[in-house]
Amino acid sequence: MSSSPQEEPTAAGESSSSQQPTDSPSAPEETTASSSSSRDPSPSQCSHCRKVETDPEKPFKPCSKCQSEKYCSRDCQKAGWKMHKKVCGEKAQKWAATANLKMDAPRVVKKEGHRGGLQKWQFDT
Incomplete structure (x- = not known):
């Protein structure tokens, strides 16, 4: 044994x-x-001018629709839109299929005592 x-x-x-x-x-x-x-993520650079992101406190902003392209400024985003718009929709669909949109969406904090729509007193006028 x-x-x-x-x-x-x-x-x-x-x-x-x-x-x-x-x-x-x-x-x-x-x-x-x-x-x-x-x-x-480390060599993050502007999709238009290729400027490298150096300040971690001011990260480049992604395209609000597809989240795949990053831009250093609004001017670069506008300048690069002509080329980017050709692929933005397709990339946005891929991103939406894989992203957890509920977690990515910003939370709106409602004011205390405020309801959406018309208030009761507004119906009387």
């Missing part, structure tokens, strides 16, 4: 060691994928 518990850890050790080489090649792929996604 004592030989079977010794064999089980050996068998488990062999099976886990045989699984480790299988897992280790996929681990660098995950690392590569995460490092490539981490590379995307």
Whole structure:
């Protein structure tokens, strides 16, 4: 009986060691994928003039429709619109399909005691 518990850890050790080489090649792929996604935000640049974002407190503003292009100023956004509008709708559809729009939408805080629409006193006039 004592030989079977010794064999089980050996068998488990062999099976886990045989699984480790299988897992280790996929681990660098995950690392590569995460490092490539981490590379995307760091060299953020204006989609029109290619100015690099240097101040983290003043990030470039994304296109309000598709969120894929970033612009350093409103002037650059207007100047780049002629080219960007050709792909903006398609990119917006892709973004909307993957984005959590409920979480991305700004929350509107209602004033206390304020209802939307007409007030009761407004019907009397």
